[in-house]
Amino acid sequence: MSAAPLVPRQRLIVWTILGSGVVAALHLGKAAIATPLLQTDLGVSLGQAGWLTGIFAVLGLLGGAPAGAVAAAAGGRRTMLLGLGITALAGAAGGVAPSFGLLLVSRLLEGLGFLLIIVAGPAILERLLSGVARDKAFALWSCFMPCGMALVMVAGPLFPGWRWLWWASAALAILAAALVLYCIPHDDSLGMPRRILGDIRQVLRSRAAALLTIVFALYSLMFFALFSFLPVLLMERMDISYRGAGLLSALASVVNAGGNLAAGYLMARGFGRSAVLLFASGVMGASGLGIFLGLFDAPATFLLCLLFSMIGGLIPATLLATATLAVRDAMLVPIAVGLIMQGSNFGQLFGPAVVGSVTAAFGWSAAGVIVLLAATAACLTALLLRTALEHSDPAQVKRVAMGSATTSGKR
Template structure:
């Protein structure tokens, strides 16, 4: 079967629509602080709580994808995302805005589990690493678009309405363009328990989830607050902070694509993961500790993002290598989404609280510890993952 690149592009577009919901909270932070009087800790919760449902619902979402079908769940996720964003645009208080972010998080969860599952059916096995590398671009691409477009709106509510409309439009396109769902597994709570147990006991999937959690923690520790950091450190305008943040975020795409190329040339997965974790840790120290001038600090933000982009692409393309049986790929992806969301919650919340209490240097400690843990996890994964086809 030939790889359907049009379908791959639409799947990536669905991911970008989901990632916009993450990035909009960061770029809208100055607007939210002015309009609702929110502190950095509250902004951290708006960024982190988005991932709350993903933290506990990744494996069940994977089971739903296996039972109901990837396209159906992808469309549902986009519709839920649109509804959550519309609810947020109408919110009159921090509490309701927080609730709307949880709804958006449910949509994000469904999208990020369903979309890569569909890639298994639209991409040739020989093109799988490239397809997953393209898919892994969705987060930096969506966040970069949010950073660029956000300052062009008059207020944060307009940003929320626009992101709702985009999610709805992509959902309609997915329903019309993507091929129908193929063979599905039968849903039952007992079957879910058996599949989840088999996935966790395999070891590799748990390692992938842990590595994703550590990467996500480091990434969102910086990018959850980058516009605010740039405005305070470099004294730039909101629009310029958005432009610089978009540039730094988009650099992540370079790492995503480079991972596909390096894997195809035989570079070890553990080597890529360990090296990228080390580079993110060192760059994070230079960013958060006030030891460098403004422009070198921003250059480290770009490096942090670009090298870090290797990690999600390697991890996502490794899911088929870690499953005990081929039918459990959606469950593995769901577990990885749980890890991703754990880091997405822990990063902004921990860093936001640490910065508010102890200043920006406190974030350097969090990122440094996460980088060391990421290197240790990479060594373990390098031994566990082998470039082989699914096991029967």
């Protein structure tokens, strides 16, 4: 089946949604690049800096599936606008926070906005696109995290202080909301209310959805164990400037998008999803161990960072593309995505916090052990996922595998 290109209107929708996701990821990643400035201005420790990234995920850890249910019931466009609005307000408030405690509270609220944005994006794409156009859009959407992280790593050192970075990121959220208002069609009428609790229970009963969630939690733990502290690590290991560390961190982030896109290519050519997850998890574990143990010189260590990020990028795209295999009702897809993102938020919360604490106590080598254990667990879970997918609804599996032969358009 040939891959029909997206029409101009569809491209506008996809790029608007992707841009909103990039803004959300930028808010997540700004704490990492601002860590040296926060250490100077507010006197935060590495452990506290880890919590500035980790606290972002608290609400997502508890409310991913409910947020997906809200997006399914209230509509993706409304949910996206709400998320961007909360992100803008919380970001602006964080920019005037006089203490670490108040800054932490603002980060918690930014996490709520982030959660709403990342469950609304797939809901909008699922509603407005179908067939090959939808598959291509989901592959592109999975790039929002590395692109946003890379953007803030490059832009962060250009600001005179961390507060200016917070205010600029809030302004970008307002701009994204304006684009959503202009470019995204209104949500369809809600009609009969969905049974939110029943829908959540139905998704929770899916073994495949549970395993996807676990893999995303372990991937996220590994990814943020490195990227929450990568600028600091590079400055220590490579003896480079703050701005140089930001540029190298951006490069390491952006290659993750290459892995995202490569995952779609591999799945389209029949590579098993579990096999892709198994391979990527193994490479992340081995390269992460080499990075944190300091076994190689500085250039080789940075090449391992690139490998860690690029091959790791296969995982989130594969997981998001597999979400439609975990549920039998298309209306439940946003809830499945929300549940999977709860796993991601678990890793975001505990990865930076644990790694920051053990690094402060035992040095960087302790972080390598944590990454290796997480990678081993991810490999084992990927093997279990293979069996779970084999018992999925055959009709649903066939629909996803063939990419759907329907032409793209509104549902």
